[in-house]
Amino acid sequence: MTTTSWQDGVYAALKKAGVRQIAYVPDAGHSRLIELAHADNDMQAVVCTTEEEGVALAMGAHLGGQRACLLMQSSGVGNTINMIGLPTTMHAPFLTLITMRGEWGEFNGWQVPMGQGTEPVLKAMGVHVKRAETQAEVVDMVSAAASLAFGSIIPVAVLFSQKLIGAKVFVKEQEQ
């Protein structure tokens, strides 16, 4: 369980940006944000069966006058490709925070192709992409991305690099 302070800072940044709905497909790297969202009476936390649901939820939130954020991991970006064009079509804000797999010390090769494809796919669909590599920069980057998304009314993704969140460890032997 990761409970590091930068993730609390990221949650505070989302709150400060006025985010009221958080859609997610779980990822270990987002577990603290998900915990905080569920514990917050002023936040609607929605677990999705697939990531494109979260994009659609965010568009509904916008129609209803609320701000939303989608938490997913890089492999989920591939599931969103058609739906993630919706913010552009609707001229609606969209913010997503993406934990990266398949790029730094990845143990599981199945994560590598979509990990490598995440940024080009997002850019191909017109999403503005920011990339956080260090704990020192991540909170400010999320705040800036939220301002860009909700202020300029464009789709914005922040990638949390695998170096930032740490490569997933599968067996205890690897931890030693």
Added chain:
Amino acid sequence: MSAAMTQGLDRRAVVAELLREPGDCPGGQLLVVTGLGSTTYDAGAAGDRPENFYLWGAMGGAAMIGLGVALAQPERRVLVLTGDGEALMGMGALSTLSARAPGNLAMVVMDNGQFGETGHQASHTALGTDLAAVAAACGWKTVLTCTTMEEVAALRMRLRHEVIFAVIRISPADVPRFLPPRDAAALSVRFRQALGIPAD
């Protein structure tokens, strides 16, 4: 087209009935999200209004857009009106909606057992899938299947007061084309204005 294929209710008559007197609804005008394809045309034909948000793309997204609206506007009633093909593409959303259980959202699937827009190919609901049973298995407490206009008439006000998932068996027969507005940005702006949301 065989006689069996033309059985079912007239889709335009069904939607005209479901959306009749949309202001007769708790919290104000009924908020309607339609799915890509024929339900968008049906809702437009029943009377274009700012509280209708029509999907002209994003197939599979209608239910989740409806959920986002419902969570943001808990005092209003939301109706997701879509077709069998659109609902099948977003079938996981039936589980997500049930899990989140907004008290102010109902969903209607206009089921003709076909992908009508693309040439009347048989859909999965004609090949063994019962979406009402799927919704029930996903945890929806009230699930109905309507096959008569009397049942549709009885459904109209229930959709505005209860959490219901309803399948309506409609005819796959072609109906006259009706094209409501499709500029998604303009549709968004007027929907938000109708809710009194200030422009950004």
